[in-house]
Amino acid sequence: MPKExxxxxxxxxxVIGTDKECAExxxxxxxxxxxxxxxxAKRRLAKRKNPEKCTVGVLLDDED
Incomplete structure (x- = not known):
């Protein structure tokens, strides 16, 4: 199953979806x-002047 x-x-x-869907x-x-x-990426973005305005990604857990 692809990661979300x-x-x-x-x-x-x-956006929410697979890496390909999000990228598209x-x-x-x-x-x-x-x-x-x-x-x-998280460390690099945290060092930015306004980290609260950065684009961040989260890997969603697959909880069945």
Missing amino acids: YAVYKGEDLL ELGVKPEYIRWLTMPT
């Missing part, structure tokens, strides 16, 4: 969506 992602810009939800909606590559969920 949620992409936010600040407090606003932009936002006009980026699926690799970028996956990168947004990595610890490296």
Whole structure:
């Protein structure tokens, strides 16, 4: 089953779906969506001047 992602810009939800669906909606590559969920991306975005306005990705848990 494909992994589901949620992409936010600040407090606003932009899109929910697979990496390919999110990428298509936002006009980026699926690799970028996956990168947004990595610890490296979170550290880099936290160092920005206004981290609350950054685009962030969250990998949604598959809870059955």
